[in-house]
Amino acid sequence: MGKLTATQIKNLKADEKDYRIHDGNGLYLLVRKTGTKTFLHRIRKPKDTFHKIGAFPAVSLAEARSFVAAKQIRKDQVESAIDRIDEKFSDVAEKWFDSIRANYSDEHNRKIRVSLVNDIYPYIGNKHIAAVTSKDVYLLLRPLEERGAPTMAVKVKGWLHSIFKYAIRNLNCETDPTLSVDVARPPIQHSTALNDAQLKRLFDEFENSTVQHRTKIANRLLVLTMLRTSELFKTKYSDIDFDKKILVVGPERMKRKIGHVVPLSEYAIELFNEMRQYSGDSEYVFPHPTDKNKNMSLTTVYAAVLVTRPWLRDLKFSPHGYRATSSTMLNQWGYRSDIIEKQLAHQSQNKVRATYNHADYLDERRVMLQVWSDYIQDIVNKATVK
Known part of the structure; x- marks a missing residue:
């Protein structure tokens, strides 16, 4: 709860010099020597500055407090997003894997785990997920194609695509770098039927x-x-x-x-x-x-x-x-x-x-x-x- 009340603000008198009164949570009231009263919001980063909210009584005390509270909420959301963006690819991939493993058989999950460990993490596991580029994805998939495993390359790209979709939904990154990387799809080999x-x-x-x-x-x-x-x-x-x-x-x-x-x-x-x-x-x-x-x-x-x-x-x-x-x-x-x-x-x-x-x-x-x-x-x- 702030220190000021609407009645107190009305009764404040001008002085020989401008002065500020702190209401709390970065909200100040500036009383000028002319008698005008203006709400200010103090922001300490990146440098200590005061941002004008509006003059009293056109802007009420309640409105000034709501403005400061809304700014704080947006600030917290941005900082939370930054924390998420700073997560390593491998950390996000593990969360994705935990979220999907119940949908598949043990054998299918084993294949995903082996691919994560052998084909993906050595290349981008320690990178911040928001920093992974299309070039990283291409360089990751190229060895699979070069060793004659085009089907595995397609599967790995699919798993990467799913991981980045999961990351976007959870504010870990904003784009999916797999979308601009093409993988040559091998012709489908259906099982041979004997006569x-x-x-x-x-x-x-x-x-x-x-x-x-x-x-x-x-x-x-x-x-x-x-x-x-x-x-x-x-x-x-x-x-x-x-x-x-x-x-x-x-x-x-x-x-x-x-x-x-x-x-x-x-x-x-x-x-x-x-x-x-x-x-x-x-x-x-x-x-x-x-x-x-x-x-x-x-x-x-x-x-x-x-x-x-x-x-x-x-x-x-x-x-x-x-x-x-x-x-x-x-x-x-x-x-x-x-x-x-x-x-x-x-x-x-x-x-x-x-x-x-x-x-x-x-x-x-x-x-x-x-x-x-x-x-x-x-x-x-x-x-x-x-």
Whole structure:
């Protein structure tokens, strides 16, 4: 509360010299020897000066105080913004990462973390975020392109763009330097789908190889369930309802953080039960061979399938291509694309359709997967009787 009152101001008399009375919070009343009374605001930085507010009584005491209070609020906001602008890029990036990590799978978050540490922080981690320029972004991305990793360059630029959008929203900076940096986008490489003869050849070779039987089972289930490796190999027995014959993949394991239910065929149930002799007392269906508290490495099946089969590498096939293979064949067999896309846990590109399409087609998918399972089981049986 100020020291002055309106009545006191009215009663103040002129003197031989001008004089000032302090009301508080930098507000002063200047009384001149002529008798005029003027409100002043004292500002101490960058140098001590008095700014005229207005003459009394045209400007009331309450209005003068409000003017000074508003100036102080703006000053505090500017100083707060300066503090934020002075934050290091790495500090803001960590806050951004904490804000988005719940939206993605552990594997996706791991990739972001590795990229932050290896590809981004060594270049701009210690710079004030408002000082990062387009040239900094270009020099950061250029090594990725030069080492033949254009896809990673695109991803890193995307993460940088998200970080700067977050920074702008939180007053850490005013511009996004990634907007003026172009990255050559590589052509999209869709997973190669095998035809009937190629799939049969793969199983004939793989099932008669010296690969451990547990790896063969894992490979079969990867084909039968149409799941991604990270979704299948992190499966726990608690995720499987053997009575209802379903596998529930929690949102934390799914690429788009949406839970997924997979109907299990008779053959799939049989294989999951067979895995118990290898998993022992581990909670994982596919435990790590040296640590039962961890799941099998996601690269185990990839290495086993590809390492001795150059013809598959020539086709640019990897076990992820089982999803494309099953999708292609099931479409050829006449199954509706909605059912197939739901089994693959794909989101509709049509946002309106995706919003209203809540059907999971569980019964139709069960019928479809049983037919697919019978086809795969027949291939495996013919390969293993040799």
